[in-house]
Amino acid sequence: MLYINGKWIQTENTFEVTNPATGETIETISLGGKEETIEAIARAKDAFKQWRKTTGNQRSNYLKKVVQLMNERSDMLAETITKENGKPLADAKSEVASAINYLDWYAEEAKRIYGDTLSPSHPDKHLMVIRQPVGVCAAITPWNFPLSMITRKIAPALAAGCTVVLKPALQTPLSAVKVFECFHEAELPEGVVNLLIGAADEIGSEMTSSPDVRKITFTGSTPIGKKLLRDSASTVKKASMELGGHAPLIVFEDADIDEAVQGVMQSKFKNSGQTCISTNRVYVAESIADEFGEKLAEKTSKLQVGNGLQDGINVGPLINENALKKVKEQVEDARDNNGKVLCGGKEADLNQDVNGHFYEPTVIQYANDQMRIATEETFGPVAPIFTFKDEDEVIERANHDSYGLAAYCFTQDLGRGLRMMQELDYGIVGINDSLPIVIQAPFGGVKESGMGKEGGKYGLEEYLEEKYVSLSTK
Numbered sequence: 159m160l161y162i163n164g165k166w167i168q169t170e171n172t173f174e175v176t177n178p179a180t181g182e183t184i185e186t187i188s189l190g191g192k193e194e195t196i197e198a199i200a201r202a203k204d205a206f207k208q209w210r211k212t213t214g215n216q217r218s219n220y221l222k223k224v225v226q227l228m229n230e231r232s233d234m235l236a237e238t239i240t241k242e243n244g245k246p247l248a249d250a251k252s253e254v255a256s257a258i259n260y261l262d263w264y265a266e267e268a269k270r271i272y273g274d275t276l277s278p279s280h281p282d283k284h285l286m287v288i289r290q291p292v293g294v295c296a297a298i299t300p301w302n303f304p305l306s307m308i309t310r311k312i313a314p315a316l317a318a319g320c321t322v323v324l325k326p327a328l329q330t331p332l333s334a335v336k337v338f339e340c341f342h343e344a345e346l347p348e349g350v351v352n353l354l355i356g357a358a359d360e361i362g363s364e365m366t367s368s369p370d371v372r373k374i375t376f377t378g379s380t381p382i383g384k385k386l387l388r389d390s391a392s393t394v395k396k397a398s399m400e401l402g403g404h405a406p407l408i409v410f411e412d413a414d415i416d417e418a419v420q421g422v423m424q425s426k427f428k429n430s431g432q433t434c435i436s437t438n439r440v441y442v443a444e445s446i447a448d449e450f451g452e453k454l455a456e457k458t459s460k461l462q463v464g465n466g467l468q469d470g471i472n473v474g475p476l477i478n479e480n481a482l483k484k485v486k487e488q489v490e491d492a493r494d495n496n497g498k499v500l501c502g503g504k505e506a507d508l509n510q511d512v513n514g515h516f517y518e519p520t521v522i523q524y525a526n527d528q529m530r531i532a533t534e535e536t537f538g539p540v541a542p543i544f545t546f547k548d549e550d551e552v553i554e555r556a557n558h559d560s561y562g563l564a565a566y567c568f569t570q571d572l573g574r575g576l577r578m579m580q581e582l583d584y585g586i587v588g589i590n591d592s593l594p595i596v597i598q599a600p601f602g603g604v605k606e607s608g609m610g611k612e613g614g615k616y617g618l619e620e621y622l623e624e625k626y627v628s629l630s631t632k
């Protein structure tokens with residue numbers, strides 16, 4: 159199902175959306191391509207002429223209608239996420255709450271777009287800076303948070319007065335359809351939001367080459383982000399890139415070990431490890447490494463793997479065969495490089511009615527910097543434990559050459575915590591906190607983890623341009 163200019167559109171090309179836990183077809187949907195993308199951009203451009211003139215209060219009211227509709231449908235939205243993504247229902251419900259929270263937050267931010275007046279250099283001049291919406295925005299989102307990554311982009315874009323053309327991941331398009339049903343029922347003006355589902359390359363190349371698209375906002379892998387940036391350069395688009403990560407989690411010898419173990423559990427195994435800010439490397443001080451490994455493995459081995467729709471499941475399937483293959487290869491490579499698997503280390507053998515790509519939550523001890531897992535994003539439920547001797551060494555190793563999204567450390571030494579705040583080269587740092595994400599904070603990475611921020615007042619800036627005006631009354 160495509161949604162262009164306020165109308166649902168069927169096409170002859172179809173695609174079967176499957177449940178990664180069972181392999182069953184959930185729904186067959188229409189696919190669009192170049193033609194539909196050109197049409198959607200044109201309608202978004204037309205709609206922008208009027209949408210940009212609405213007041214913040216008017217845009218806020220639309221967003222609040224969507225909040226109400228999504229709240230009424232929250233259980234259905236969560237079930238849709240679990241069916242197409244595989245994550246446990248509890249995780250899906252928290253994603254729905256997060257998705258609604260972005261809309262609610264930006265319904266208020268829409269009313270708080272401020273400008274400046276500047277002290278003039280000449281008595282007959284009046285200097286102003288006004289903030290105006292960027293224009294037509296192309297948004298591209300990933301499968302791991304199929305609902306909240308959409309509203310984390312569309313909510314601030316609409317609040318700022320922009321119009322949007324969205325392409326969600328083909329693995330998880332149904333969550334996008336459901337949120338667009340809410341946009342439709344909230345009676346957003348035709349063309350303000352448009353939904354394209356189809357071949358990523360074909361749609362993406364239209365989005366990046368069209369001069370009518372003034373902003374590209376992308377959440378996904380670093381290689382695709384680089385491609386989109388390259389392709390957008392020809393029309394000098396404003397860009398927000400939320401890309402890959404490789405988070406270190408450092409446990410110092412003075413840390414509360416049980417708290418640090420819990421911190422790894424929360425950061426590593428949420429969404430089966432398929433999150434951009436998931437811990438990818440656990441660095442533990444040599445003196446406590448054995449005790450830490452035992453405690454982490456003991457808790458990890460108790461996690462329940464299975465179909466996310468069932469009660470009590472903590473870890474669902476990986477999104478597809480390739481994702482499972484990558485995790486298996488990284489674990490085998492770790493074994494080949496003297497790593498010791500303390501728990502898991504193989505595909506999950508489930509005695510349930512499942513047909514998915516499940517991998518047992520895994521802890522690897524004696525991990526080293528020669529392993530693939532030390533530098534490649536895992537995007538799976540595997541926690542490798544590296545040891546370190548001192549603070550200077552671990553800072554040097556924790557600062558990844560290219561990634562810079564999130565990092566965590568556990569210490570009860572305040573001075574050390576403040577030094578980590580300064581020294582860790584990441585966009586997000588959690589100190590004794592492996593779940594730092596809140597809506598009012600700027601979410602985003604540095605280096606090859608991306609550019610731009612999402613969330614809070616920062617997220618609105620991405621969809622606004624400052625215009626300087628000098629008014630002479632001579």
Ligand SMILES: NC(=O)c1ccc[n+]([C@@H]2O[C@H](COP(=O)([O-])OP(=O)(O)OC[C@H]3O[C@@H](n4cnc5c(N)ncnc54)[C@H](O)[C@@H]3O)[C@@H](O)[C@H]2O)c1
Pocket residue numbers: 298299300301302303325326327328358359361362363377378379380382383385399400401402403433434535537563607608
């Ligand atoms: N920084 C963040 O906030 C964040 C959030 C989620 C995922 N990610 C990253 O995304 C990756 C996993 O997600 P993924 O597999 O969906 O990433 P992906 O980059 O393969 O896909 C992301 C989106 O880009 C689209 N896409 C792929 N090729 C494209 C092209 N040529 N033109 C236009 N669009 C294209 C996909 O269809 C999907 O909608 C991981 O690296 C993860 O770290 C980052």
Ligand SMILES: O=C[C@H](O)CS(=O)(=O)O
Pocket residue numbers: 302303306432433434435595601
């Ligand atoms: O995968 C990346 C998401 O941005 C994680 S979170 O939803 O921000 O926690």
